[in-house]
Structure formats: C-alpha cells, structure tokens
Amino acid sequence: xxxxxxxxxxxxxxxxxxxxxxxxxxxxxxxxxxxxxxxxxxxxxxxxxxxxxxxxxxxxxxxxxxxxxxxxxxxxxxxxxxxxxxxxxxxxxxxxxxxxxxxxxxxxxxxxxxxxxxxxxxxxxxxxxx
Amino acid sequence: xxxxxxxxxxxxxxxxxxxxxxxxxxxxxxxxxxxxxxxxxxxxxxxxxxxxxxxxxxxxxxxxxxxxxxxxxxxxxxxxxxxxxxxxxxxxxxxxxxxxxxxxxxxxxxxxxxxxxxxxxxxxxxxxxxxxxxxxxxxxxxxxxxxxxxxxxxxxxxxxxxxxxxxxxxxxxxxxxxxxxxxxxxxxxxxxxxxxxxx
Numbered sequence: 001x002x003x004x005x006x007x008x009x010x011x012x013x014x015x016x017x018x019x020x021x022x023x024x025x026x027x028x029x030x031x032x033x034x035x036x037x038x039x040x041x042x043x044x045x046x047x048x049x050x051x052x053x054x055x056x057x058x059x060x061x062x063x064x065x066x067x068x069x070x071x072x073x074x075x076x077x078x079x080x081x082x083x084x085x086x087x088x089x090x091x092x093x094x095x096x097x098x099x100x101x102x103x104x105x106x107x108x109x110x111x112x113x114x115x116x117x118x119x120x121x122x123x124x125x126x127x128x129x130x
Numbered sequence: 131x132x133x134x135x136x137x138x139x140x141x142x143x144x145x146x147x148x149x150x151x152x153x154x155x156x157x158x159x160x161x162x163x164x165x166x167x168x169x170x171x172x173x174x175x176x177x178x179x180x181x182x183x184x185x186x187x188x189x190x191x192x193x194x195x196x197x198x199x200x201x202x203x204x205x206x207x208x209x210x211x212x213x214x215x216x217x218x219x220x221x222x223x224x225x226x227x228x229x230x231x232x233x234x235x236x237x238x239x240x241x242x243x244x245x246x247x248x249x250x251x252x253x254x255x256x257x258x259x260x261x262x263x264x265x266x267x268x269x270x271x272x273x274x275x276x277x278x279x280x281x282x283x284x285x286x287x288x289x290x291x292x293x294x295x296x297x298x299x300x301x302x303x304x305x306x307x308x309x310x311x312x313x314x315x316x317x318x319x320x321x322x323x324x325x326x327x328x329x
Contacts, residue, residue, distance in 0.1 A: 009302065009305070009306045010302060012251070012255065013255060013270075013302060013305065014274075014278075015252065016251070016252035016255040016256060017255070017256065017259065017270070017271075017274040018274060018278075023164075023167075023168035023171055023172070024167065024168060024171050024177055024180070025164060025167075026163045026164060026167040026181060026184070027177075027181060030159075030163055030167070030181060030184075030185075031156055031159045031160055031163060033181075033185060034156075034159045034163070034185050034188045034189070035153070035155065035156050035159065037185060037188075037189055038152065038155055038159075038188070038189060038192045039152060039153075041189065041192070041193070042152040042192075127151075
C-alpha cells in the first residue's frame with residue numbers, strides 16, 4: 001500500500017473537518033440557562049451612597065448659601081448711587097425676583113421643574129429593579 | 131464571520147450591558163451561541179459538555195465584558211476567551227483520548243477501494259485531531275472552524291499568522307505520519323471517548 005501523498009492527505013483532512021462546519025445547534029433552553037447563570041452572578045444595581053455623600057452635600061449647600069449671602073451683603077454695602085457700580089445695575093433687577101420668590105407662582109414653577117426629575121427617577125427605579 | 135451592522139449591534143448590546151441592562155446580554159448569547167457551542171463541540175464531540183463549556187465561556191465573557199475595548203471585533207474577543215475556557219475545561223476534565231500511536235489507521239485517503247469507509251475514516255481523523263498535542267490541535271480545529279481562514283484563526287489564538295501556518299503544517303504532518311503506519315491498535319480502538327460518553 002502506498003502511503004498517502006501530502007495533497008491527498010490534506011484533501012482528506014479538509015473533507016473530514018469541513019463537514020463539521022454546520023455542526024450542532026444549541027438546545028432550545030440554552031439561552032435561558034446561560035441567562036439564569038448570568039443573572040445569578042450579576043451584581044445588584046449600585047445604590048447612591050447617601051450616607052457617605054450627605055456630609056459633602058451639606059457642606060456644599062452651606063458653602064453655596066454662604067457665598068450667596070456674602071454676595072448679597074456686598075451688594076447692599078455698595079452705594080446705590082455710585083455711577084457704574086454693580087449695585088446700581090443689579091439691585092433693580094434683583095428686587096422683583098426677591099419679591100416674587102415667595103409668591104404661589106414660584107411654587108408652581110418649582111413643582112413643574114420637579115415633575116421630570118421624579119419621572120426620571122421612577123423610570124430608572126422600575127427598569128433596574130427587575 | 132462578522133459584518134459592520136453586526137459589529138455595531140454587538141457594540142450596542144455590550145454598551146447596554148455595561149450601563150446596567152444585564153438582560154441585554156441575552157442578545158449577545160442568542161447571536162453567538164451557535165458558533166460557541168460548535169467550537170466547543172469540535173473540542174470534545176459531546177453535546178452536553180460542549181454546552182457546559184459554552185455556558186462557562188459566556189459567563190466569563192459577562193464578567194470580563196468591560197475588558198473588550200472595541201478595537202477588535204467582539205467575535206474575535208469572544209472566541210479567544212472561549213478558547214482559553216475550553217482549554218482549561220478540557221485539562222480539568224481530561225478526555226480519555228488515545229495517543230496518536232494507538233489510533234486505528236483510517237482508510238487510505240487515496241485508496242478508492244476503501245471509499246465506502248469514508249465516514250469511518252472521517253471519524254477516525256477527527257479523533258486523531260483531538261489526540262494531537264494541544265497547540266497543533268487548536269490550530270487545526272480553529273482553521274476549519276474559521277472556514278480555512280488563517281488570519282481569523284491567528285486572531286483567535288492570539289499568535290502570528292506564520293505560527294498558525296507552521297502549526298497547521300506540523301499538525302498535518304503528525305497526523306499523516308501516525309495514521310499511515312501499520313495499524314496495531316485497530317482491534318482495540320478505544321478511540322477518543324469522554325467519561326460522559328462512557329456512562
């Protein structure tokens with residue numbers, strides 16, 4: 001018997017192993033099985049670390065309020081009649097804002113601004129709590 | 131094996147999973163389950179074990195999804211990762227593969243008289259490939275898995291194309307020299323058999 005030549009051998013190997021191209025199909029429940037394993041390993045959605053962030057948020061809020069108060073005090077100390085002074089330019093604009101800050105219209109505006117924020121929060125909560 | 135829209139879809143699905151939408155991973159599983167199970171099946175010829183190994187590969191992919199940088203196609207990254215998983219799993223659960231010396235000689239590739247035994251010859255060849263040393267076995271199996279595309283096999287193995295060519299050549303030579311010998315073990319053809327198959 002003559003030993004097979006390399007070209008014959010390669011052809012035989014090609015035939016044998018190329019037939020595997022279609023191979024097998026995964027079982028029907030394969031995706032579900034993988035996803036069950038994946039979901040059991042998936043980390044829980046990260047919660048916002050309120051406890052850790054609270055001191056920072058309070059400090060930030062206090063600093064912001066301090067800056068605002070200092071700004072208002074600085075404006076008040078400036079002579080309103082000095083030509084070209086910021087107080088002369090800004091005080092007339094601030095007065096109507098301050099007057100309307102406590103009106104019911106302002107509360108409605110704030111409420112309207114809150115609605116998209118709350119909607120977004122609820123949507124994320126419903127989506128990621130599955 | 132992967133077109134541009136498919137690459138974009140993979141990218142979108144990976145992005146969704148990384149953004150916290152874990153169920154979006156099912157889209158990736160559905161897209162790649164057939165090639166991954168098939169790749170595993172070529173290594174063990176056992177459907178149950180192939181699915182177990184493919185599941186482990188998907189789990190590993192999920193855990194390491196953030197490591198895919200998007201430079202290569204997702205499939206290239208996935209197949210390379212799967213190859214590592216399959217190698218590890220096969221070492222952990224070694225098949226009772228016979229050595230090349232023990233494998234029965236297949237019908238002579240050039241012998242027309244033995245053509246009716248072609249399916250037996252093919253099966254013996256497949257088993258002989260599984261009995262090759264790991265680096266030649268991987269090169270041969272990936273070459274045919276990637277439809278005889280050497281660059282794709284090289285990317286999956288993470289080696290240069292020249293290395294794949296050299297391993298293919300050496301693997302074929304090994305198969306040819308061993309399977310052409312007189313057949314001492316044809317009667318005792320234990321052939322490649324995984325413990326699960328033996329049950």
